[in-house]
Amino acid sequence: MLLRFFFCIPPLSLRERGVNPERNLVHIPVLPTEVLHWLASQPGQTIVDATAGAGGHAALLWQRIQPGGTLIALDQDPSMLAIAKQQLADPRVIWVHRNFEDLPSVLDDLKIPTVDAILADLGFASDQMSDPQRGFSFQTDGPLDMRLDPTRGEPVSALIRRLTEKDLADIFWQYGQERFSRRVARVIVETRKKTSIATTGQLAELVCRCVPRSKGHSIHPATRVFQALRIAINDELGALERFLQAVPDCLNPGGKVAVISFHSLEDRMVKQAFRKMPTLIKELTRKPVQAGDEETRNNSRARSAKLRVAELVVRSP
Ligand SMILES: C[S@@+](CC[C@H](N)C(=O)[O-])C[C@H]1O[C@@H](n2cnc3c(N)ncnc32)[C@H](O)[C@@H]1O
Numbered sequence: 406m407l408l409r410f411f412f413c414i415p416p417l418s419l420r421e422r423g424v425n426p427e428r429n430l431v432h433i434p435v436l437p438t439e440v441l442h443w444l445a446s447q448p449g450q451t452i453v454d455a456t457a458g459a460g461g462h463a464a465l466l467w468q469r470i471q472p473g474g475t476l477i478a479l480d481q482d483p484s485m486l487a488i489a490k491q492q493l494a495d496p497r498v499i500w501v502h503r504n505f506e507d508l509p510s511v512l513d514d515l516k517i518p519t520v521d522a523i524l525a526d527l528g529f530a531s532d533q534m535s536d537p538q539r540g541f542s543f544q545t546d547g548p549l550d551m552r553l554d555p556t557r558g559e560p561v562s563a564l565i566r567r568l569t570e571k572d573l574a575d576i577f578w579q580y581g582q583e584r585f586s587r588r589v590a591r592v593i594v595e596t597r598k599k600t601s602i603a604t605t606g607q608l609a610e611l612v613c614r615c616v617p618r619s620k621g622h623s624i625h626p627a628t629r630v631f632q633a634l635r636i637a638i639n640d641e642l643g644a645l646e647r648f649l650q651a652v653p654d655c656l657n658p659g660g661k662v663a664v665i666s667f668h669s670l671e672d673r674m675v676k677q678a679f680r681k682m683p684t685l686i687k688e689l690t691r692k693p694v695q696a697g698d699e700e701t702r703n704n705s706r707a708r709s710a711k712l713r714v715a716e717l718v719v720r721s722p
Pocket of ligand 1: 432433434435455456457458459460461462463479480481482485503504505506526527528529530553644645
């Protein structure tokens with residue numbers, strides 16, 4: 406917002422923000438102006454969108470690197486790749502169904518050793534959240550799944566069937582900061598002795614019995630437990646750590662990495678990764694960049710978004 410004000414740039418239209426108004430696309434890319442500003446992508450560059458999602462940022466970046474640029478767009482969710490491909494229907498884009506923790510081997514396979522910029526916009530897309538079959542939402546009933554990559558691993562229903570009460574409580578506390586973590590874990594363990602917990606509706610109802618509504622009812626009582634389980638089942642923090650470690654080897658000197666996070670644990674990891682190798686990585690944003698009033702009014706998801714950007718100074722040995 407501030408950038409737009411200083412540089413007198415008119416607000417981006419929906420289409421300019423990468424949203425096709427004729428589609429039923431829900432996900433609106435966050436901090437679009439800021440991402441474009443900080444990555445400063447140029448025609449002919451090679452860039453990676455490590456979290457293609459619905460293709461919003463990818464479409465914006467693609468415009469910036471033409472003519473002659475190469476875009477490698479990854480997502481671990483094949484259904485998001487399908488949406489992104491509709492959004493950015495250019496046969497030159499390289500679409501890859503992989504976890505971003507595998508970025509070095511993706512680049513190896515493509516015989517592209519290093520790139521000019523990497524963007525990661527963490528978490529989930531609104532399209533995933535709004536599909537009851539994916540099991541991310543407590544608002545609608547569906548199978549208790551929450552895998553970002555439904556072709557791999559186990560659903561949340563299996564996780565809560567096999568974990569101990571202590572492990573469940575630790576997940577709720579560490580990834581959700583849920584104050585009633587122990588109580589929720591205890592009730593889950595008692596309930597699963599009698600019946601399987603297989604749907605989002607069942608879990609939400611169970612959590613509501615343990616967690617009192619917050620004053621002012623600002624968030625649903627099941628919000629933190631659902632968030633914690635999503636982070637755990639997808640090993641989101643582990644994947645981010647491995648990705649951040651790999652980034653310096655994937656960038657050209659002067660190449661930039663931008664990460665948008667929505668959770669304080671993620672933001673801390675990004676900050677620490679950018680600061681721990683000052684001779685290799687130069688942090689460009691001392692404080693995280695956040696959305697202005699106009700964007701948060703139009704897109705509630707932007708409220709918790711934090712963007713950090715860094716630049717590769719020298720090649721790693
Ligand atoms: C917030 S959305 C990205 C939205 C996108 N920037 C846009 O403009 O539409 C996050 C996306 O990242 C994907 N994702 C999350 N973690 C991932 C990982 N470790 N590897 C690859 N994709 C991941 C999710 O499946 C989801 O589609």
